[in-house]
Structures are given as structure tokens and as C-alpha cells.
Amino acid sequence: MALLIEARDLTKKYGAHVALDRANLNVEAGRIVGLIGPNGAGKTSALRAILGLTNYEGHLTVLGREPFRERTALMNECCFIADVAVLPSWLRVDQAIDFVAGVHPRFRRDRALGFLAKTQITGKRRMRELSKGMKTQVHLALTMAIDAKLLVLDEPTLGLDILARRAFYDALVNDYMDESRTILITTHQVEEVENLLTDIIFIDKGRIALDTSLEDVATRFSAVAVTGDRLEAARAEKPFYERHILGKVVLYFENADAGKLAAFGELHTPSVSDLFVAKLSGGAA
């Protein structure tokens, strides 16, 4: 499959601070990729670079283009929502639609209007008069009406209540996603997105800690809950992380023999959030 985003040794420094340290990542077309990392891990820097909002060192192509040099052309095929609160307060809803329709060749006004018709939002309202949830709906209506190959979402639900968040992700999956599109989402709230992702990229301290599809997670990673006397034997299989809960110890393994592990206790595939904690807590047990 064609690579939509390809980064080799992507590096971004802010003075002495290295936000991205020779990161490599690949995103294939048609996937929903979660770029997951703790605060300050380099998620936003990676997105900035991918969207052409900042310069960088190393090799990076997005949709076959160099983002920083060709941002304008890139934005014809790629759109992004960087946090929901960024629509300017003075802008009216109808002005926003007129403007995007005027400048974006792939914008379809009827789709934006159709999306807004399902909401309480009217055209003469200014962004400052809308609630955060409503602003999100406007931004989504604008973005989803663009026939883009790549949609990038940076912490899209920050500051939204649980209802608005759920509505956001439902609309994303039901109304927007199809096989011609690719979505890249960053978030630090893993639980919220793990059910819709097809791929995960963990980023930590500016480096890519894991880049895999969810199908591969099942074959590659396993966790086993072990009690008491079997612990030492299980530890001999070299788990990369262990977690103590309620008198049990859960050991996390990568590329281990499942048949062997099953002998130690109950075997399961770790959830994305567990894997995230396990991978980023660092160091083998």
C-alpha cells in the first residue's frame, strides 16, 4: 500500500530542547492512526511538521509532498482540526462556510449545510456566541465537507464534555470515514479512541516507541496474570513490564511463545491503554 506519510530521522529542536529526535514513522492510506504519547512527548511537534506549520530536519513526505515547502498545495488534499477552540470569535457561521467554499477547491457546501442542518446552529451566529460543543460541530461540518485524503486531528475533543466527545467520534466514523480516507489522531486520552483505531504509534521523549497495526498487537503482545509461585518461572521469559494489581502480577511480553505463557496463568491481549502504560513506563521488570 502507498505510504501517505513517511518520516525518516525527523528531528525538531527548539533551542536546546529536542522535541523530535530522529523519529521514523509510516502511515498507510485508508487507516485510522492514533499518535499517542504523554504530554510533551513530541506529538504536537510531529503534527506541526506533518502539516507544514513548522520547519524540521530529516526526511518527511506527506501525500508525496514536503509539507513545509508545499503547505499550500498540501492543504488542498489534507485538512486538520487542531483543537476545537480555534475558530475566530468574530467569524459568523455563514461567513465561515462562504470563505472555505471560496478558497477550497474540494469543499462541498451542500455537505456542510447538511451537517449543520442536524444541529441547532444558525448561519448568523458568531463563534463567540456558540458553546464549545457547537463550535466543534461547525468545525467538523467545515472539515468533513472537504474531500480530503488525509484528516489530521490534534487533541480534537480537548475541553469537551463526554456527550460532545462521543458525538464527535461517532460523526467521524459514521459520516466521514471510508476507504479513500486516512485519519491521524493525537490524544493523550487513549481509552477514548482505542475502539476506532486501526493503527497505533506511541511516541515518547521525541522518539517513536511503537508503530504497529492493531492486528499485529494481538500476535505480538501478550499479557498474563500470574500469582505467587509461578512468578519466577514467568519472569524468566523476559517480560518487558509488570504491573501489580490486587495480589496478582500482570506480566507483559513481546514476541513470546503464547503456548508457554498460557502455563503461567490467564493469557490475554493487552488493551491499547495497558500497552501504552507498559511500553512507556520504561525498562524491563
Added chain:
Amino acid sequence: MNISTWLIRREFWENRAIWLIPAVFGGLLILAALFGQVSIPRLTSPEQMHEAAAAFQVIVGAMFYVVMSVYATWYLLDCLYADRRDRSILFWKSLPISDVKTVLIKLLVGMVLIPLVYFAAADATALIAAFILSIRARASLGSALWQADAWWQIQVLWVYCVITTALWYLPIAGWLMLVSAWAKRAVMLWAILPPLVLYILERVFFGTQVIGHVINRRVMGLLAVAFNGGNHVWTQGSGVVDNSGVPSSVWHLINPSGFFTSAETWIGVAVGVVLIVAAIQLRMRRSETY
């Protein structure tokens, strides 16, 4: 409509003050014409009438020009900062619009379109106020303020002012936009502080005032470079000045050959271009104020 037209519309949506301020200011002047005290000496000769009409229009125009200068300065200082402050830059940058175009359109709005709006407002105000005054003081004024020739000359003067202002003040506009694209906060302070510090350092360490003179000349020098004044052209009896010492026609007042051949003009333009290129480069790299 093309992208540039949409970008211009967006500036007028965002900055409603572009037309609100001249509208309110014009309204106040018209109110003054309606209710203010009018004491005008009786005008007798056609020359006096012509002069009164020209003076009236120039005074109205000059007032609008002063207000415009203050507003345009503020606009240029804010135009690349406002959307970084409220982070809406992330929305604008998600659209296929180049930073070069964005910056140049804002420059065009600040240096050409805002002056043209004030030009139109000054014209409208002068016409309405002249109409009101002519009725209120019909005994002394009569139709003195209705001089088609004077009116045409004022239009020439305005167009000339818009062009020369845009060129002469380009380095200042470039500086304001550079600060606007760069500063994390307090744009006003950052616009004033560096030149002020340089001025003080130069005085303290070298005892000279070159920077002060350059800045002063740039801010105050347009009249001297673009207009005839204070030199031989204005002396009485040369045929181009009437008895009161005012140039008899706009063509004697303006000095386009002097302005367009002055090295000062083009050095300023060159500096302005460099500063604007720098502002564009910053605009490409800075997305937020922190």
C-alpha cells in the same frame, strides 16, 4: 471570486473598524456642521470662494488622514498577531492559502484599502457638510463651497497622498508587520522599544543621534519630499501662488517628480521590502504566541 478577494473580504469581516471608525467620525463632523456655531465672513471675490472651498475640503481630508494614520498603524501591528493570540491561525493555516498571499493582502489592506475607505468617507463627509453649511450660512457663503474645480483637485490630492503614503511609509509598515508576526505579546511595546533603545544607546555611547534623525525624517518627512513647500515655488509673485501664499492649484502643491526621483523614497521601499519578506518568513514558522 479568487482567493485574494476572499482574503480581503475576511479582513473587512474581522476588522469592522475599517469602515465603522470613518463612518462614526464622518457622522460627528456632519453633526458639528449641523449644530455647531457657524461664523463665516462674507466672501466677495471668486478667488476667495475658490480658496474657501479648497481649504474646507483640505481640512476635512486632513482630519480623516490623521485618524486613518492612527488606525492603519494599529491594524498593521495587530494583523499578524491577532490570530496567533486566539490560535485561530491554526484554522486559517488548515486552508490552502499561502503565507505570502496572506501577508501581502494584509499589507494591501493596511496601506491602500484602508486609506481608500477613508478617502471615500472624507469625500462623502465633505460633500454633506458643505451642503449643510451652505444652507445654514447661505447669506455669507452662498454657493462658495460648490467649486467643481476645487473638488476635482482634492481627488487628485487624495490619490497622490494614498500612493506616496504607501511608498514612503512602507519601511514602517514592514517593521510593524514584522513585530506583529514575531512578538509573543505586547506588540505595541515591541514596536517602540527596539528603536528607542538603539536611539538611547547611540546617544550614550557615541553622542550622536543618527538613528533618531533617520526615524524622525521617515515619520515626519513625507510632506517635505512629496510636496512643494517652504521653497522658491511658494514665493509670492512667481505666478503659481495666489495673494494669500497658498498654491493656486494642486498641481503646484504636489511634487511627484521630486518624490519619485528621491533616493530616500526608494531606500525606504527597499528596507520595507526586506522587512516584509522577513515577516513572511516568520509567518511561515510561527503558528502560536507561545
